[in-house]
Amino acid sequence: xxxxxxxxxxxxxxEILRAAENCFARQGFHQTTIQDVIKESGLSAGCIYGHFAxxxxxxxxxxxxxxxxxxxxxxxxxxxxxxLQGLRAVARAFLGDLQKEAGLQARRVGLQLWAEALRDxxxxxxxxxxxxxxxxxxxxxLRRGQKRGVIHRTVQPRGAARAIVAMFQGIVLQRLWGxxxxxxxxxxxxxTFLAGLAAKR
Amino acid sequence: xxxxxxxxxxxxxxEILRAAENCFARQGFHQTTIQDVIKESGLSAGCIYGHFAxxxxxxxxxxxxxxxxxxxxxxxxxxxxxxLQGLRAVARAFLGDLQKEAGLQARRVGLQLWAEALRDxxxxxxxxxxxxxxxxxxxxxLRRGQKRGVIHRTVQPRGAARAIVAMFQGIVLQRLWGxxxxxxxxxxxxxTFLAGLAAKR
Amino acid sequence: xxxxxxxxxxxxxxEILRAAENCFARQGFHQTTIQDVIKESGLSAGCIYGHFAxxxxxxxxxxxxxxxxxxxxxxxxxxxxxxLQGLRAVARAFLGDLQKEAGLQARRVGLQLWAEALRDxxxxxxxxxxxxxxxxxxxxxLRRGQKRGVIHRTVQPRGAARAIVAMFQGIVLQRLWGxxxxxxxxxxxxxTFLAGLAAKR
Amino acid sequence: xxxxxxxxxxxxxxEILRAAENCFARQGFHQTTIQDVIKESGLSAGCIYGHFAxxxxxxxxxxxxxxxxxxxxxxxxxxxxxxLQGLRAVARAFLGDLQKEAGLQARRVGLQLWAEALRDxxxxxxxxxxxxxxxxxxxxxLRRGQKRGVIHRTVQPRGAARAIVAMFQGIVLQRLWGxxxxxxxxxxxxxTFLAGLAAKR
DNA sequence: GATGAATGAGCCTTCATTCAT
DNA sequence: TATGAATGAAGGCTCATTCAT
Numbered sequence: 001x002x003x004x005x006x007x008x009x010x011x012x013x014x015e016i017l018r019a020a021e022n023c024f025a026r027q028g029f030h031q032t033t034i035q036d037v038i039k040e041s042g043l044s045a046g047c048i049y050g051h052f053a054x055x056x057x058x059x060x061x062x063x064x065x066x067x068x069x070x071x072x073x074x075x076x077x078x079x080x081x082x083x084l085q086g087l088r089a090v091a092r093a094f095l096g097d098l099q100k101e102a103g104l105q106a107r108r109v110g111l112q113l114w115a116e117a118l119r120d121x122x123x124x125x126x127x128x129x130x131x132x133x134x135x136x137x138x139x140x141x142l143r144r145g146q147k148r149g150v151i152h153r154t155v156q157p158r159g160a161a162r163a164i165v166a167m168f169q170g171i172v173l174q175r176l177w178g179x180x181x182x183x184x185x186x187x188x189x190x191x192t193f194l195a196g197l198a199a200k201r
Numbered sequence: 202x203x204x205x206x207x208x209x210x211x212x213x214x215x216e217i218l219r220a221a222e223n224c225f226a227r228q229g230f231h232q233t234t235i236q237d238v239i240k241e242s243g244l245s246a247g248c249i250y251g252h253f254a255x256x257x258x259x260x261x262x263x264x265x266x267x268x269x270x271x272x273x274x275x276x277x278x279x280x281x282x283x284x285l286q287g288l289r290a291v292a293r294a295f296l297g298d299l300q301k302e303a304g305l306q307a308r309r310v311g312l313q314l315w316a317e318a319l320r321d322x323x324x325x326x327x328x329x330x331x332x333x334x335x336x337x338x339x340x341x342x343l344r345r346g347q348k349r350g351v352i353h354r355t356v357q358p359r360g361a362a363r364a365i366v367a368m369f370q371g372i373v374l375q376r377l378w379g380x381x382x383x384x385x386x387x388x389x390x391x392x393t394f395l396a397g398l399a400a401k402r
Numbered sequence: 403x404x405x406x407x408x409x410x411x412x413x414x415x416x417e418i419l420r421a422a423e424n425c426f427a428r429q430g431f432h433q434t435t436i437q438d439v440i441k442e443s444g445l446s447a448g449c450i451y452g453h454f455a456x457x458x459x460x461x462x463x464x465x466x467x468x469x470x471x472x473x474x475x476x477x478x479x480x481x482x483x484x485x486l487q488g489l490r491a492v493a494r495a496f497l498g499d500l501q502k503e504a505g506l507q508a509r510r511v512g513l514q515l516w517a518e519a520l521r522d523x524x525x526x527x528x529x530x531x532x533x534x535x536x537x538x539x540x541x542x543x544l545r546r547g548q549k550r551g552v553i554h555r556t557v558q559p560r561g562a563a564r565a566i567v568a569m570f571q572g573i574v575l576q577r578l579w580g581x582x583x584x585x586x587x588x589x590x591x592x593x594t595f596l597a598g599l600a601a602k603r
Numbered sequence: 604x605x606x607x608x609x610x611x612x613x614x615x616x617x618e619i620l621r622a623a624e625n626c627f628a629r630q631g632f633h634q635t636t637i638q639d640v641i642k643e644s645g646l647s648a649g650c651i652y653g654h655f656a657x658x659x660x661x662x663x664x665x666x667x668x669x670x671x672x673x674x675x676x677x678x679x680x681x682x683x684x685x686x687l688q689g690l691r692a693v694a695r696a697f698l699g700d701l702q703k704e705a706g707l708q709a710r711r712v713g714l715q716l717w718a719e720a721l722r723d724x725x726x727x728x729x730x731x732x733x734x735x736x737x738x739x740x741x742x743x744x745l746r747r748g749q750k751r752g753v754i755h756r757t758v759q760p761r762g763a764a765r766a767i768v769a770m771f772q773g774i775v776l777q778r779l780w781g782x783x784x785x786x787x788x789x790x791x792x793x794x795t796f797l798a799g800l801a802a803k804r
Numbered sequence: 805g806a807t808g809a810a811t812g813a814g815c816c817t818t819c820a821t822t823c824a825t
Numbered sequence: 826t827a828t829g830a831a832t833g834a835a836g837g838c839t840c841a842t843t844c845a846t
Contacts, residue, residue, distance in 0.1 A: 432631075
């Protein structure tokens with residue numbers, strides 16, 4: 001019944017989203033006009049509105065597409081048994097992503113979403129869940145570490161996990177504002193904190 | 202010759218700024234219209250434009266006014282000799298501020314500024330310098346601590362300071378998204394990290 | 403690919419210009435609001451701004467469109483060999499135009515442009531060149547007349563041409579202020595001046 | 604009863620008018636804001652509105668003040684018996700005035716009034732009467748000249764007078780647009796036309 | 805009278821969205 | 826489906842005018 005293959009449809013959607021993301025990363029959601037997206041994509045207004053009902057829906061779709069990204073990063077530490085090694089892997093994956101332009105671009109849009117989350121409940125939920133997942137993951141790692149006696153028993157898994165994620169978020173901010181944060185240097189600092197978590201201090 | 206006291210002028214300015222800040226915290230810079238500020242302040246368009254040349258200048262002024270706020274907070278640790286005590290004082294001041302509505306309000310606007318910093322060079326400079334100061338302050342504390350043998354000698358003062366500030370920033374984000382972060386709980390987690398910094402592990 | 407014929411675009415432009423000209427003739431440039439042009443044209447703000455970037459550009463376009471009009475009028479005398487006959491033809495064409503509503507309308511806008519020329523360099527240049535052309539044309543006619551011995555040799559072609567054009571301009575002014583100036587009467591007066599130019603006095 | 608001497612009042616009025624005229628000559632009526640007049644005069648809004656009820660009234664007052672000026676100029680030819688000499692005197696006075704900055708300034712405002720006359724009945728009446736007077740004066744001179752046999756009998760006094768005034772108006776326009784018109788050159792051209800008027804051709 | 809901060813109607817312009825082709 | 830000209834509700838800002846001091 002559909003005259004166009006559904007895959008073509010999805011491709012077009014992707015095309016629009018990519019163009020929109022470029023604009024959003026560059027100018028922010030509210031400074032970006034549909035006209036900008038039209039120019040960036042090379043498509044027409046009608047076409048874009050054929051795929052997305054409104055600008056807000058476009059922003060939503062961007063938020064959706066960003067949603068899963070961090071989970072992938074944080075999954076980096078999932079395969080290790082040693083929680084300290086796991087945290088190191090997560091940190092390395094995370095910091096490495098911040099050195100690549102693609103990662104920065106995504107973070108730029110991400111920061112807009114962080115701010116948008118203050119007003120838009122759907123976005124807030126997405127942003128929050130995008131952080132709850134890593135926190136839960138890390139907390140679980142710490143708990144396992146405590147069972148094995150690698151992590152100090154006074155450590156509060158959930159709180160510490162939250163703090164680690166918070167630190168990553170702050171690093172993102174500083175990176176986006178132009179600070180150059182070398183992975184090796186940051187990893188070394190991270191070691192200091194791991195020392196605090198470790199059972200043997 | 203001036204029929205109105207010069208202080209009245211500054212008062213009016215303050216009045217407008219306060220109204221604008223309320224709107225900005227609630228709706229963000231770009232969703233806030235001058236009409237909103239007019240309603241919130243109870244003044245007229247002409248009056249507002251008599252004090253601020255444009256909406257952008259209003260945003261700038263808000264950015265200016267927020268600029269010094271953190272410095273005050275971070276000064277909390279300046280009077281102690283013990284760097285660990287100093288850091289605890291800073292953390293307590295910071296976390297305490299996050300429990301008060303005034304603090305949250307300020308942070309809500311702050312988050313908008315963090316995002317705005319991606320596009321506006323002046324704001325970026327202000328935001329960045331607002332973070333450089335605390336980092337320098339904390340780094341200095343750590344350095345003094347190393348001299349006295351309280352802080353572990355392998356700690357990199359600047360990097361560690363940056364990480365601590367990053368953590369605070371991340372906590373702000375999570376708090377703004379609705380997570381309730383109790384001061385005592387957060388302080389306990391903070392202890393874990395202090396343990397990593399301490400000379401005697 | 404273009405779904406609308408390119409000529410439709412130009413037609414729409416013309417439509418807007420005509421509406422604007424009506425408004426300008428009636429109320430002047432600065433008393434005419436875009437809202438007026440919207441009403442007069444039956445179009446929308448967005449449409450008008452799709453064809454003209456600003457109100458100033460609309461005024462410019464009107465100035466452009468008026469620019470060539472006089473040249474056409476003054477070309478009336480070009481085909482005669484006899485300079486006196488040529489001048490008569492020019493005068494008749496000019497005065498005749500002043501009797502028609504279309505001509506008056508154009509002159510009304512023209513007078514606004516004359517005033518606008520004091521402040522706008524582009525318009526001044528257009529207005530000035532619109533007068534330089536006729537002056538050059540008439541001067542040339544007089545020169546040819548002197549060679550043939552029809553025009554008195556003491557006549558200064560350029561100065562006399564300028565004076566003739568000046569006279570026409572003054573007539574326009576008086577006509578616009580409501581004086582009824584019959585073509586025949588004016589032609590008769592013109593004869594008096596031609597007599598001054600003529601070789602045989 | 605009046606606390607301030609009436610002459611002080613008139614002085615202040617004059618002061619405001621002079622400031623307004625400067626602004627109007629420079630920027631035109633509609634581009635000039637009351638704020639501009641305030642700056643130019645060094646007075647306050649309230650003060651200006653104490654002397655003139657509105658901006659329109661200010662424009663009216665300028666129109667009034669300009670009204671008598673030309674009459675003075677054209678009176679230059681009144682004291683001679685010889686109409687040709689009279690016309691020469693008028694022309695010389697007129698052209699001389701155009702060389703002085705004060706004269707040009709007045710004409711700049713005058714041109715705005717010429718345009719304004721299209722919409723404002725009061726101003727039109729003033730502008731028109733300001734031209735009717737000289738026309739009547741010159742026509743009378745020509746009539747007297749005909750009686751004495753100095754002016755050709757076929758000359759139509761009124762029409763010729765109107766044409767002469769028209770010529771002067773056109774010269775004003777051209778001068779205001781930046782053309783430099785030397786008095787001697789223009790007088791020489793004027794002679795040509797006088798020749799057409801003269802009885803002995 | 806003089807001052808100038810405050811008013812608010814209204815102006816120019818933008819931009820998300822629609823719809824005939 | 827895709828196109829892009831047209832729509833029109835708002836938004837930012839100006840400026841003639843007022844009025845408490």
